[in-house]
Amino acid sequence: DSNKHGKSFARFVSKIIFKGPTVVVVRDKGGATFGMFSAVSWRRHNQFYGESTSLVFSLTPKCNVYRSSGVNQNYQFLATNLTASASCANGLGMGGQMDFWGIHLGDHLEEGVCRAPCSTFSNMPCLSSDANFQIDMVEVWGCLPGYVA
Incomplete structure (x- = not known):
């Protein structure tokens, strides 16, 4: 919970990297x-990776789940310490493309983007209150092996 533990992206990454779903x-x-549900461990990479059992969801204002469309394999993305000239942005994301993210959280956990339509997840609308949004809180949970997606 970023309200309890702060918005340190380095701390956030240390809690999710190579920790499983x-x-x-x-x-x-x-x-x-x-x-977002990541079906495999997060790892630093300058390209998308992941599995088709990954998904994104909304809780408010309406509860919905958006599963893989099968159009591409742009499921997960985690980049840190990239230079300004890199073709991708530092931060964590799921879905879409490098310049048209499904969901992307910036590397300070202060702002993010959510673009729709997202080709990676079927019928996914913009899940945030605005396409460019300010983050109030981020929380992460680890999932035990043997999960059902």
Whole structure:
């Protein structure tokens, strides 16, 4: 919980990297609550990776789950310490493409983007209160082996 532990991206990454499947929940300052389920461990990489059992979801204002569309394999993305000239942004994301993210949290856990439509997840609308949003809180849970997606 970023309200309890602060918004240190380095601390956040240390809690998720190579830890197995996770659920990340975000509440933005506009009141929308949404998140992502990563089916495999997060790892630093400058390209997308992951499995088709990954998904994104909304909790408020309406509860919905958006599963893989099968159109591409842009499930997970985690980059840190990239230079300004890199073709991708530092932070954590799921879905979409490098310049048209499904969900992307910036590397200070202060702001994010959510673009729709997202080709990676079927019928996914913009889940945040605005396409460019301010993060109020981020929470992450680890999932035990043997999960059912």
